[in-house]
Amino acid sequence: MTSLDLPMVEVWRLYRGRADCENRIKELKADFGLDAFNMRVFWATEAALGMTMLAYNLMSLFRQAVMRSRVQYQLSTLHGLVLAIGGSWSKGADKNHLMLSLSRRKRAWFADLWENASVPPNFSFAPQTG
Secondary structure (H helix, E strand, C coil): CCCCCCCHHHHHHHHHCCCCHHHHHHHHHHHHCCCCCCCCCHHHHHHHHHHHHHHHHHHHHHHHHHHCCCCCCCHHHHHHHHHCCCEEEEECCCCEEEEECCCHHHHHHHHHHHHHHHCCCCCCCCCCCC
């Protein structure tokens, strides 16, 4: 309900941008601990808030640029899917290798993520000449 004197379509356009904000606030509280920090000094609290927002924005960028999924995974899910994977570093004669501990079923999916990470969506590269 609204008290605005606008056509229904205009009211819908006005409010549709706010439709998902409660989910983002819930995610900031649950996954990033936004409701759990309160420093004794104002500037410390502001710094903690700034770092939390930076972490959230980096994960949001990761979701958009690398995951490219219609599903917006929360941090706890991303942690299990892509962030907490065991591995070891192997130095070779000509190259270094990162050996990841992935099940056979998950390897192709994970390789696609690396492809997404190396080439941004809608990006074209034109080499410079001269």
